[in-house]
Amino acid sequence: MTGTTGEIALLTNPTSGKGRGAKARDAALARFAEAGITPRSLAGRDADEALDLARQCVADGVETLVIVGGDGMVHLGVQALAGTTTALGIVPAGTGNDVARYFDLPRKDPRAAVERILAGRTRTVDLARSGAKYFTTVLCAGFDAVVNERANTMTWPKGQMRYNIATLAELRTFEPLPYTLDLDGTPLSLEAMMVSVGNGPSFGGGLRITEGAILDDGMLDVVIIKPMTKPALVRTYPKLFKGTHTTHPAYEHHRVRSVTVAAPGIVSYADGERFGALPLTVECAPRALTVLH
Known part of the structure; x- marks a missing residue:
């Protein structure tokens, strides 16, 4: 039965x-x-x-x-x-x-x-929503989005290695971006390498950028990676697979119900798919999905 x-x-x-x-x-x-x-x-x-x-x-x-x-x-x-x-x-x-x-x-x-x-066996979890669109994992809105954009144009190699190669390729020219954020009504302006909005903890095959994000807590996890040197970014990248990047001084973490992210020239990605050009407002959609697990 x-x-x-x-x-x-x-x-x-x-x-x-x-x-x-x-x-x-x-x-x-x-x-x-x-x-x-x-x-x-x-x-x-x-x-x-x-x-x-x-x-x-x-x-x-x-x-x-x-x-x-x-x-x-x-x-x-x-x-x-x-x-x-x-x-x-x-x-x-x-x-x-x-x-x-x-x-x-x-x-x-x-x-x-x-x-x-x-x-x-079922579990009811949150989703993240922007307008009529939803995502389950992480919205990438900076260096990670640019990497995704490049990786999606590559036919070789497949899997995680494609992200790694795209990362190295983009590192050569990437500069920090000016961001304007609204975190549950609190404005924040700063330069950063990337801003990621997590419903869950990882994207891209186990990159745990929003380490600690919980699927059913009614909150989104916003991670900001502030400007860092390219060698430091290369050294920190492997830590994303273990979620141990959270101790780095360039790491900043906020838990919110709603966030607006604005930065020039960035097309955001969510669940590895093109999601929308910034600015975007993302909010938690509590208990919006039932998953068999």
Whole structure:
């Protein structure tokens, strides 16, 4: 007997993780079949069609939408699921898989990920919202966003190494930016390398920039990295994977319900996807998403 009894839909990005998405979908469908469940299996030809399919599932009263893919595909699904009673299941098949990390889901075994969905255990978590758009992980609005922009234009290498190479490439020319922030009504103007707004603690395959962010505390974590030399930034970068950068003198941390971030010429990224040009106001959307874990 499983904990999941209502209708399940599987939405796949078949090209996720060098084609891992299609393989993960097939493994997931096989495990569901063994449990006597036949989910709807859906795949959009592009992001817009995939989002339409996700919204249709919600409109049809599907109990669980299982996303097969990476953080970008989860990001897409969340736009349809935010504030609804349809739960999110995840079969990780991307390169970063940070949302899967948050819930300690199996990231290399699709069948084991389906077991967690079948168990039916849920957790209701916050999302971050800017206008009608949501994100689950971290909004990058500085050096990290510029790195994301470069990494997205690169076809090689795949995975975390692409971010590392993009980071080194951008370091050569990047200069601190003038920021204007509003933190729960308190204004702040300063120069910084980056400002990150975290709903959860990590992005980009385990870069724990907003270390300590909690998914269900009704708050956002705003991390400011103040100007530092390029050699210091290179030395500090590996600490992001352990979250030990928080002791660096250039690190500043605020917990807020709402933040406005403004800086010239920056397009922000969230969940690894292009999110919007600054300025942006981001607020916590408490308990907006139910996740099977």
